[in-house]
Amino acid sequence: MNKIVIKNVDGKLLVTSREIAENFKKQHKNVIQSIENIKAENSALTKMFLENSYIAGTGKSYKEYLITRDGFTLLVMSFTGTEALNWKLKYIEAFNKMEQMLEEQRLDLPTTYKEALQHLLVKVEENEKLQIENKEMKPKASYHDKVLNPDKLVTTTDIAKDLGMTAQGLNVLLYTNKIIYPVKKNGRTKCWKPYKDYQWLIPEYADFKISEYDTQLKWTEIGRKWLIEFVESIKKIS
Structure with missing residues (x-):
């Protein structure tokens, strides 16, 4: 796998236990066990680890966890070694970029009725402009296809x-x-x-x-x- 995939689920940034196992070179069953040990120590941490399932190549369903940023921090805290440190830094960077992107999107959203109306008007104007451009381009494309046929x-x-x-x-x-x-x-x-x-x-x-x-x-x-x-x-x- 050797890549970082951060999922945005209802505004929550999540990574999978399978991906962590792959990148940190751990057996997935051992990562699952570490997560369940953390949950057993403190039930309040359960919300950081969301139980999920996936379909393997064999067609069978297996358990995995979707992990929040805080859950990720707790989980990999005990992972040692230079390579593990590099992956920790990569995940921190990926989380930061994703959070920044979501914040920018949130700031772009209207917060008042007036802003929402202005936002809607801009979208309507953009759509109308796009429709006009499409109408102008369609006859040109049609003319090129039908009229400029050199064999006719x-x-x-x-x-x-x-x-x-x-x-x-x-x-x-x-x-x-x-x-x-x-x-x-x-x-x-x-x-x-x-x-x-x-x-x-x-x-x-x-x-x-x-x-x-x-x-x-x-x-x-x-x-x-x-x-x-x-x-x-x-x-x-x-």
């Missing part, structure tokens, strides 16, 4: 829907801003293509995606994001 292609119609527009209206807007141009056949627009400076918004094989049955330009998710931000910026200006 979207049509102009898909992007137009995101912007609350029609595909025709979006095409006209992009054409007006010299982002795309129409490819005509027999005087009719067969499809749209981006100008050279904007070809990075479509996949390299986009031309092969366009046929007489598929006249919509396909965009990468990066292209979709760029187009949405571009159109939104135009809306703000206008």
Whole structure:
């Protein structure tokens, strides 16, 4: 074990007899016997040693004691040797740190109705701030997962829907801003293509995606994001 575990049970700081036996290199049965000898000498000391039980690896239940700081002091008083002294000092330090932490927590607690109300208001504000941050982050995460998928292609119609527009209206807007141009056949627009400076918004094989049955330009998710931000910026200006 070779570690110190101090339990906080209803404000009482307790260590187990098993842990003490392990750290001080004693047989647990002998530690139990020492505790019961102390209790037998003075019944008032019983409250320092709380009888408890634990389940061993075999599945059987055995007795142990939960020991207060004062009980610990009485118990290890007779333990001698350099190593025992070192462990005593470690336990004293651990108890001190735990008690200090509990005292700091106690001081933070409100003592009047006004302080309790102020404490509650602070918590409410913190929770509201956290909820707002979560709401702001969730769309960003969702957008990153769903929109920036590099393996997915979207049509102009898909992007137009995101912007609350029609595909025709979006095409006209992009054409007006010299982002795309129409490819005509027999005087009719067969499809749209981006100008050279904007070809990075479509996949390299986009031309092969366009046929007489598929006249919509396909965009990468990066292209979709760029187009949405571009159109939104135009809306703000206008």
